[in-house]
Amino acid sequence: MIPERPAEGYFFEDYSVGQVYHHTPPRTINDADAVVYIALTGARHPLNCSTPLARAMGHRGCPLDDLLVFHAAFGKTVADVSYNAIANLGYADVRFLAPVYSGTTLAVQSEVIGLKGNSNGRSGVVYVRSRARDDDGTEVLTWIRWVMVASRAPFVHAAPMVPELPAQVRPDDYKLPPFVEVAALDQRITGSARQWSDFAPGETIDHPGGMTIEESDHMSAARLYQNSARVHFDAFAARALPHGRRLVYGGHVISVCRSLSYDGLENAFGIAAIHGGLHAHPTFAGDTIYCRHVVTAREEIPGRRDIGALRLRMLGLKDARPADVPTPAPGEKHPAIVLDLDYSVLMPRSRS
Amino acid sequence: MIPERPAEGYFFEDYSVGQVYHHTPPRTINDADAVVYIALTGARHPLNCSTPLARAMGHRGCPLDDLLVFHAAFGKTVADVSYNAIANLGYADVRFLAPVYSGTTLAVQSEVIGLKGNSNGRSGVVYVRSRARDDDGTEVLTWIRWVMVASRAPFVHAAPMVPELPAQVRPDDYKLPPFVEVAALDQRITGSARQWSDFAPGETIDHPGGMTIEESDHMSAARLYQNSARVHFDAFAARALPHGRRLVYGGHVISVCRSLSYDGLENAFGIAAIHGGLHAHPTFAGDTIYCRHVVTAREEIPGRRDIGALRLRMLGLKDARPADVPTPAPGEKHPAIVLDLDYSVLMPRSRS
Amino acid sequence: MIPERPAEGYFFEDYSVGQVYHHTPPRTINDADAVVYIALTGARHPLNCSTPLARAMGHRGCPLDDLLVFHAAFGKTVADVSYNAIANLGYADVRFLAPVYSGTTLAVQSEVIGLKGNSNGRSGVVYVRSRARDDDGTEVLTWIRWVMVASRAPFVHAAPMVPELPAQVRPDDYKLPPFVEVAALDQRITGSARQWSDFAPGETIDHPGGMTIEESDHMSAARLYQNSARVHFDAFAARALPHGRRLVYGGHVISVCRSLSYDGLENAFGIAAIHGGLHAHPTFAGDTIYCRHVVTAREEIPGRRDIGALRLRMLGLKDARPADVPTPAPGEKHPAIVLDLDYSVLMPRSRS
Numbered sequence A, B, C: 001m002i003p004e005r006p007a008e009g010y011f012f013e014d015y016s017v018g019q020v021y022h023h024t025p026p027r028t029i030n031d032a033d034a035v036v037y038i039a040l041t042g043a044r045h046p047l048n049c050s051t052p053l054a055r056a057m058g059h060r061g062c063p064l065d066d067l068l069v070f071h072a073a074f075g076k077t078v079a080d081v082s083y084n085a086i087a088n089l090g091y092a093d094v095r096f097l098a099p100v101y102s103g104t105t106l107a108v109q110s111e112v113i114g115l116k117g118n119s120n121g122r123s124g125v126v127y128v129r130s131r132a133r134d135d136d137g138t139e140v141l142t143w144i145r146w147v148m149v150a151s152r153a154p155f156v157h158a159a160p161m162v163p164e165l166p167a168q169v170r171p172d173d174y175k176l177p178p179f180v181e182v183a184a185l186d187q188r189i190t191g192s193a194r195q196w197s198d199f200a201p202g203e204t205i206d207h208p209g210g211m212t213i214e215e216s217d218h219m220s221a222a223r224l225y226q227n228s229a230r231v232h233f234d235a236f237a238a239r240a241l242p243h244g245r246r247l248v249y250g251g252h253v254i255s256v257c258r259s260l261s262y263d264g265l266e267n268a269f270g271i272a273a274i275h276g277g278l279h280a281h282p283t284f285a286g287d288t289i290y291c292r293h294v295v296t297a298r299e300e301i302p303g304r305r306d307i308g309a310l311r312l313r314m315l316g317l318k319d320a321r322p323a324d325v326p327t328p329a330p331g332e333k334h335p336a337i338v339l340d341l342d343y344s345v346l347m348p349r350s351r352s
Helices: A031-041 A051-056 A066-081 A215-224 A250-260 B031-041 B051-056 B066-081 B215-224 B250-260 C031-041 C051-056 C066-081 C215-224 C250-260
Strands: A020-022 A027-029 A085-096 A104-117 A123-133 A139-150 A204-206 A270-279 A288-300 A307-318 A337-348 B020-022 B027-029 B085-096 B104-117 B123-133 B139-150 B204-206 B270-279 B288-300 B307-318 B337-348 C020-022 C027-029 C085-096 C104-117 C123-133 C139-150 C204-206 C270-279 C288-300 C307-318 C337-348
Touching: A020 A066, A027 A066, A031 A066, A031 A215, A031 A250, A031 B031, A031 C031, A031 C215, A066 A085, A066 A104, A066 A123, A066 A139, A066 A215, A066 A250, A066 A270, A085 A123, A104 A139, A215 A250, A215 B031, A215 B215, A215 C215, A250 A270, A250 A288, A250 A307, A250 A337, A270 A307, A288 A337, B020 B066, B027 B066, B031 B066, B031 B215, B031 B250, B031 C031, B066 B085, B066 B104, B066 B123, B066 B139, B066 B215, B066 B250, B066 B270, B085 B123, B104 B139, B215 B250, B215 C031, B215 C215, B250 B288, B250 B307, B250 B337, B270 B307, B288 B337, C020 C066, C027 C066, C031 C066, C031 C215, C031 C250, C066 C085, C066 C104, C066 C123, C066 C139, C066 C215, C066 C250, C066 C270, C104 C139, C215 C250, C250 C288, C250 C307, C250 C337, C270 C307, C288 C337
Parallel strands: none
Antiparallel strands: A020 A104, A027 A104, A085 A139, A085 A270, A104 A123, A123 A139, A204 A288, A270 A337, A288 A307, A307 A337, B020 B104, B027 B104, B085 B139, B085 B270, B104 B123, B123 B139, B204 B288, B270 B337, B288 B307, B307 B337, C020 C104, C027 C104, C085 C139, C085 C270, C104 C123, C123 C139, C204 C288, C270 C337, C288 C307, C307 C337
């Protein structure tokens, strides 16, 4: 017998290390999700929206956008992990392990891998490792995240158990299907000839676009992912919260930044891994998001002479043009920076 | 020759008992409608979004959400029945007769079954019985609704003809395909082990979530259903109306409540019937909707030992948490209650 | 080697007559785009939403709405043609050449056919001829548009080169697949028996509906079309612009008008051509759009006794009911009129 989930969701004292949650409901993702994702984020990377290109690259159809898969899988975990979350603190060791195609039904589970009560005895940090599998049981995505969760009542906590978090996913662990071809990723398809070897560590790319987020946009996105976290939907209850407003799902900000980054990183056809990241400040409806990328490393992928990975720092800014904001040192914050993500994208190595 | 519909739609004096309207245009509903429905309402009941579960339950694919089918069929009737409606007064005898799958083209018709002029001679109540059929001509949905419709000019009306409205759909009349299996509706799929036998009449379920409705959300929903009722779309004309604002399509409120009710009624995999219901107060953009359910009866379905029906009173609240609102006696109103629906859902009878 | 597109897009001085742009990325449009289009515009013309009707008319499935195809193709051109546009000045010679079905990947290219620097030396008009092709290389859509584009720096321009713009597409050039049948376009399908022969030049049709546009609506539409023009998305940057607000994509206004026109032009099952048109005034979120059509000619289509074209003047109004606005003489403006389009629709010639 699995114990019934409390009607009001789990609180900090309900978690114990080693516990496993099988998230519900399962969800079949299909081409329509891909289209709605485009309508909500403005995504333009052609591998995810051009069937002929996807086939020319060896796929049987357009793989679903990596971030759509991430959000759909993440959304499943909310009811068990972050329904009573105060803040989503960070991500680590996010690995995109296999392409996901239209018609896939994701099964997602999470294991509690760490717990740390806050000294005020009213909340604590829950660390979970989540895994998403496709219909064949193949793991397509795995990630660690940690969230601050309210407690039901003041508590005196046992010794904290903080898991070791890998500083990065190693390029050896990037999973790239052997069949993937990149010759078709031509400038006439992507709009740019700039590929892996054309970028140098230290280079900064300020993407020209900006996108203002509306309440309908971020709520529709979260609903699409069946993410039921209250903070995104309930303006009435939010009046009693510190910000007094609904919070934009942080993942939507990541998607908006990825979408804006098409102008400048046209050939970044997929995400290999997210090494770590955090939502430095909350985003609200009405905020305009801009994006800067800083190239931090050019990574070689074992066994692939045709594809490399570009390690990037994605900075999401709100209500400030990138040109007006200096890049803070790693780990430092800036009031205009809402998102600071360390991740690696896949790119053809040389001009085709 | 069918007479041409007036450009400004029908008014009260245009209707006569026995008249039949074949609604236009026909509309093919598909998986993309199901996805957009999820994005707009946050629906999570797994039968409608997990293909493997749908197949394990005996379906050939995910049946479309019962309420999506209802709204799509209802939307068709608007141009002929409620284009000049002042208010949608109530529903009765709503029967969900067969699952509807992606690719179905609904044909909908309505017959006027009653007319009652208001004493002011400026409006009247029109009662219609509507029927939706699929491509094979199978009736998939039938319902009665009555609306208050403006008159073109002051009138002296003939004797009212008010149809007898059934107080409920009898469980003998619930249509459940013989092939439907519920063994797969496991806690690991739905998130809860609570099934038919675990609920008792009188039990109250206050669903924890709340959802604020935006103009884009309810308009996109009504557009998806090709519901062209002016009151939902035209803010300029609305300035001259009593409320001064666009009205949210009442069906969207029902969908939001059904969506919120997933947390607490996880195993309610379908709707058997809506016995009656009314929109007690209007809903506007900016309102936050909450939902309470009261179990009013546990119904046995003839010939099924595995599935029962739970008769429920669905209360939709706006800008008030369920915990703060007492349940009014049947037929009584409360200023915070916008929706009061008497309906029955299908549930597995015993734990699997 | 194709030169790399500048990060900030092209400016007036970057263009030269004869230059050809292959727009990126390619995009596969499918049934889900059609559904999202309905959710955003309220489109109801049955050829585009009823599979049985489409088949009865000889198509292999629902063709995508002509305007959806136009917007998707137009959206591709933005990054190269109008990223730094100050205003979209007009359209001419827009020809819909072949039906486009779900699954088609559009390839779009544009050639610069004219340039005219403004006397202030800070902007100029760029004329382009664009062509969209399907997977077989068949041209499905071609159009001319001209936009005012900012210059990077003040310039002294060479002699202007203004292309000759055809005043209209001739009915001889309307492309109608020989297989198309219209017998099925019955009143029970479309809602009206009024066909080509029932309309007379000079007739005015004031469509009864109105639709208020929200920021989410027009941005989602533009994102669906992967139209990345900054003016639609960036409220922060817009504060520095004359209007101080995001502009609604003009194509969305055309779609809303076409959608509203279903009540009155039910049998206009397709668009043959747009002869010319302009966005007379900008539209902003919060504006309510109404639509008037004036019949300007009844056109015969060579070789077709069953189908005729109706040449129409589409007037899009904002925050003013058509009944309150006189039709201005061609070429004249009225403060309430935001859209003035000269186009031809296809209709069955005689009652079936």
